[in-house]
Amino acid sequence: MKRYGASVGFFIFMLVIWEAVVRFFGIAEFILPSPVRIGEALSETSALLWEHSLQTIIEVLWGFTLAILAGIILAMLMGLFPVVKKVLYPLIILSQTIPIMAVAPLLIIWFGYNLLPKVIVVALVCFFPITVSLVEGLEAVDKDIEKLLLAMGASPWQIFKTVQLPGALPSFFAGLKISATYSVMGAVIGEWLGASKGLGVFMTRTMNSFLTAQVFASIVVISLLSLIFFGLISVLAKFVMPWYEQK
Amino acid sequence: MLDIINLAKTYEAAPGKKRQTVRVPTLDNISLQVKKGEFVSIVGPSGCGKSTLFNLISGLERPDEGQILLEGREITGEKGHVSYMLQKDLLLPWRTILDNCLLGMEIQGNSRGQARKKAHALLEEFNLSIYEKSYPHVLSGGMRQRIAFLRTMLANKEILLLDEPFGALDAYTKSEMHDWLMSVWHKYSSTILFITHDVEEALFLSDRIYVLSARPATVKLTLAVNLPRPRSRKMLVSEEFIELKGQLLQALFEER
Ligand SMILES: Nc1ncnc2c1ncn2[C@@H]1O[C@H](COP(=O)(O)OP(=O)(O)OP(=O)(O)O)[C@@H](O)[C@H]1O
Ligand SMILES: [Mg+2]
Numbered sequence: 001m002k003r004y005g006a007s008v009g010f011f012i013f014m015l016v017i018w019e020a021v022v023r024f025f026g027i028a029e030f031i032l033p034s035p036v037r038i039g040e041a042l043s044e045t046s047a048l049l050w051e052h053s054l055q056t057i058i059e060v061l062w063g064f065t066l067a068i069l070a071g072i073i074l075a076m077l078m079g080l081f082p083v084v085k086k087v088l089y090p091l092i093i094l095s096q097t098i099p100i101m102a103v104a105p106l107l108i109i110w111f112g113y114n115l116l117p118k119v120i121v122v123a124l125v126c127f128f129p130i131t132v133s134l135v136e137g138l139e140a141v142d143k144d145i146e147k148l149l150l151a152m153g154a155s156p157w158q159i160f161k162t163v164q165l166p167g168a169l170p171s172f173f174a175g176l177k178i179s180a181t182y183s184v185m186g187a188v189i190g191e192w193l194g195a196s197k198g199l200g201v202f203m204t205r206t207m208n209s210f211l212t213a214q215v216f217a218s219i220v221v222i223s224l225l226s227l228i229f230f231g232l233i234s235v236l237a238k239f240v241m242p243w244y245e246q247k
Numbered sequence: 248m249l250d251i252i253n254l255a256k257t258y259e260a261a262p263g264k265k266r267q268t269v270r271v272p273t274l275d276n277i278s279l280q281v282k283k284g285e286f287v288s289i290v291g292p293s294g295c296g297k298s299t300l301f302n303l304i305s306g307l308e309r310p311d312e313g314q315i316l317l318e319g320r321e322i323t324g325e326k327g328h329v330s331y332m333l334q335k336d337l338l339l340p341w342r343t344i345l346d347n348c349l350l351g352m353e354i355q356g357n358s359r360g361q362a363r364k365k366a367h368a369l370l371e372e373f374n375l376s377i378y379e380k381s382y383p384h385v386l387s388g389g390m391r392q393r394i395a396f397l398r399t400m401l402a403n404k405e406i407l408l409l410d411e412p413f414g415a416l417d418a419y420t421k422s423e424m425h426d427w428l429m430s431v432w433h434k435y436s437s438t439i440l441f442i443t444h445d446v447e448e449a450l451f452l453s454d455r456i457y458v459l460s461a462r463p464a465t466v467k468l469t470l471a472v473n474l475p476r477p478r479s480r481k482m483l484v485s486e487e488f489i490e491l492k493g494q495l496l497q498a499l500f501e502e503r
Contacts, residue, residue, distance in 0.1 A: 151305040158354055
């Protein structure tokens with residue numbers, strides 16, 4: 001916790017300035033609520049926020065799992081068979097140029113107002129960093145280590161599982177962390193476009209009623225959720241790679 | 248035990264962006280021999296093709312001409328017959344020291360339990376078992392090199408190829424490693440083929456030394472080192488040693 005001390009201090013400092021500015025200029029709450037008001041809104045609506053968060057968390061968990069599975073399968077195929085990589089990799093990169101905001105409404109048209117379209121949006125958002133980081137990790141084998149194993153008489157599969165796979169872990173987890181921070185946002189975007197429950201829904205409703213303090217409250221929750229996912233991945237990374245020194 | 252007969256290798260290199268390739272004759276008519284239990288060194292100017300020779304012996308590459316025989320059987324171009332230790336220690340950072348030592352046996356498909364037992368016994372013997380559960384990044388350069396060497400030994404091949412294993416170590420650690428290597432070699436009567444460009448190192452360790460010429464490498468001089476064993480630091484200033492060193496240096500300097 002110590003290494004975040006300066007950031008936390010600066011953050012609190014900014015909040016104080018924010019509070020002071022809002023009070024000093026008497027800014028209307030529906031334009032910019034003060035941090036204290038946001039805090040109050042958080043506690044007032046906590047039960048409701050929790051209920052909506054639960055929905056969002058479920059979407060994120062499903063989407064994230066789906067993205068990890070798809071990412072691992074694709075990256076492994078690309079790592080093992082160069083042909084697959086040659087065909088798919090450019091297409092995967094190309095797919096990222098399609099704005100998610102354009103795809104999400106289509107998903108709703110195709111799959112309806114249920115869980116599935118949101119899960120797919122989360123998966124689409126998370127899948128790219130996971131796949132790319134794993135592919136690059138698998139490729140970044142030390143050529144000399146490969147040579148050493150070849151000289152020992154290792155088969156391509158033995159090299160893959162003893163060197164490439166474990167060697168790709170740090171890069172893979174870096175991709176997971178990026179995805180984790182995007183994942184909640186993906187779910188919220190999905191919910192904006194049509195849902196009956198979830199933080200995105202809460203946000204749209206409060207926004208339409210000019211309950212700006214509550215909009216901010218939902219933003220705080222979204223950030224917290226993203227941070228928690230990020231933290232869980234970091235803990236998992238330490239557990240899976242005790243040998244890896246964080247710099 | 249190991250017979251290398253008239254080996255030749257030429258690389259096709261493409262310098263710059265030009266399409267046409269140039270031929271880089273690297274090894275030319277190299278013949279050498281290592282007998283069972285011998286310690287043989289190869290010295291030669293930088294870039295003459297020493298590592299290339301090891302790549303050929305280990306089967307990573309094929310020679311254009313010539314043969315490589317192990318115990319009379321041709322192994323030219325075949326992998327998995329010799330233990331090869333490359334210039335870097337190449338310990339896998341995600342494996343503990345013990346698991347790093349298992350690598351060779353694992354690749355050969357030995358049972359893990361038995362491999363573990365063997366590796367543990369060897370580490371114990373060299374007072375390295377306290378590091379068994381550590382990861383390589385906590386070890387010093389000299390320690391890592393010892394582990395890498397034991398891993399090479401545990402691959403259990405009749406001959407060890409060591410490519411400048413101590414090149415990156417400081418002088419003090421290096422001489423410690425020499426004594427250590429000598430004791431291991433003696434105890435296990437291993438057969439070692441050793442690359443170095445350190446003339447004193449070669450003389451201190453070897454029974455025989457091959458001096459290679461600049462590229463394309465040919466065998467320029469074969470020098471028998473008949474200093475008594477076990478060798479001691481005192482020999483480094485003996486008349487015989489200095490005489491041999493003079494011969495070696497002269498052969499090397501003619502290549503400049
Ligand atoms: N795969 C390759 N393709 C083309 N040229 C190569 C290849 N491998 C080595 N060479 C060339 O062959 C020559 C000998 O290389 P090698 O690594 O065997 O030298 P060395 O004696 O081990 O050098 P050092 O003392 O620096 O380790 C070099 O000129 C190198 O550029
Ligand atoms: Mg070399």
